[in-house]
Amino acid sequence: MKLGPLWLKIQVACGDALAMGPGKADLLEAIITEGSISGAGRALGMSYRRAWLLVDEMNRCFDPVLVDTLKGGGLERGAKVSATGLAVLEAYREMEREAAAIAERPAYARLRTHIRDQPVTND
Amino acid sequence: MKLGPLWLKIQVACGDALAMGPGKADLLEAIITEGSISGAGRALGMSYRRAWLLVDEMNRCFDPVLVDTLKGGGLERGAKVSATGLAVLEAYREMEREAAAIAERPAYARLRTHIRDQPVTND
Numbered sequence: 001m002k003l004g005p006l007w008l009k010i011q012v013a014c015g016d017a018l019a020m021g022p023g024k025a026d027l028l029e030a031i032i033t034e035g036s037i038s039g040a041g042r043a044l045g046m047s048y049r050r051a052w053l054l055v056d057e058m059n060r061c062f063d064p065v066l067v068d069t070l071k072g073g074g075l076e077r078g079a080k081v082s083a084t085g086l087a088v089l090e091a092y093r094e095m096e097r098e099a100a101a102i103a104e105r106p107a108y109a110r111l112r113t114h115i116r117d118q119p120v121t122n123d
Numbered sequence: 124m125k126l127g128p129l130w131l132k133i134q135v136a137c138g139d140a141l142a143m144g145p146g147k148a149d150l151l152e153a154i155i156t157e158g159s160i161s162g163a164g165r166a167l168g169m170s171y172r173r174a175w176l177l178v179d180e181m182n183r184c185f186d187p188v189l190v191d192t193l194k195g196g197g198l199e200r201g202a203k204v205s206a207t208g209l210a211v212l213e214a215y216r217e218m219e220r221e222a223a224a225i226a227e228r229p230a231y232a233r234l235r236t237h238i239r240d241q242p243v244t245n246d
Contacts, residue, residue, distance in 0.1 A: 094230035107217035
């Protein structure tokens, strides 16, 4: 997440896989809105293959799975974020809000004291 | 920073440049230890060119600069982290410690409830 010039990225690993991160959280939200993996991918400017791989990686990391895919209908068949998916998404967003508190703390203010608005150029 | 399976990344932008982040903080520490950009690059398994570009990007983002390079002596000439560099590094590490507090909070515990130790395989 971007808080002005402060960028925070939270990822949760599961063995060699990435269980949750900013792209996967956005994808869960898009599946809720769009009702399918292909629609969610389109909404995020992502290929169907990429969206499907992200869902597959998430689902392999959680029990029960975060996204239930409905049988039949080809690429446009529906997908639904499970109750676990909703709980994990909510927990992830709460972690982001908690981490965002550092933007209000003295350490960041100290760092900003010395930073330029724009980098100087070398020429 | 990695807190077990929880990975946190904090970056601070300055216009189109990245003023500070995990790689640059590690590089500052290596310059303190090694006394030169080339030595720091070697210690981090990084090319001299890459280390120099990271120092240049940092220095263009801060006033005064974070790393003072000493004249003469070619690639092995010394480099010194400035008082501002030490203050910025300290502030960045404090931001990391502050953000790391999310590992102890209920949201992360809720997310972990559902996560597997290892991803299941598709075959």
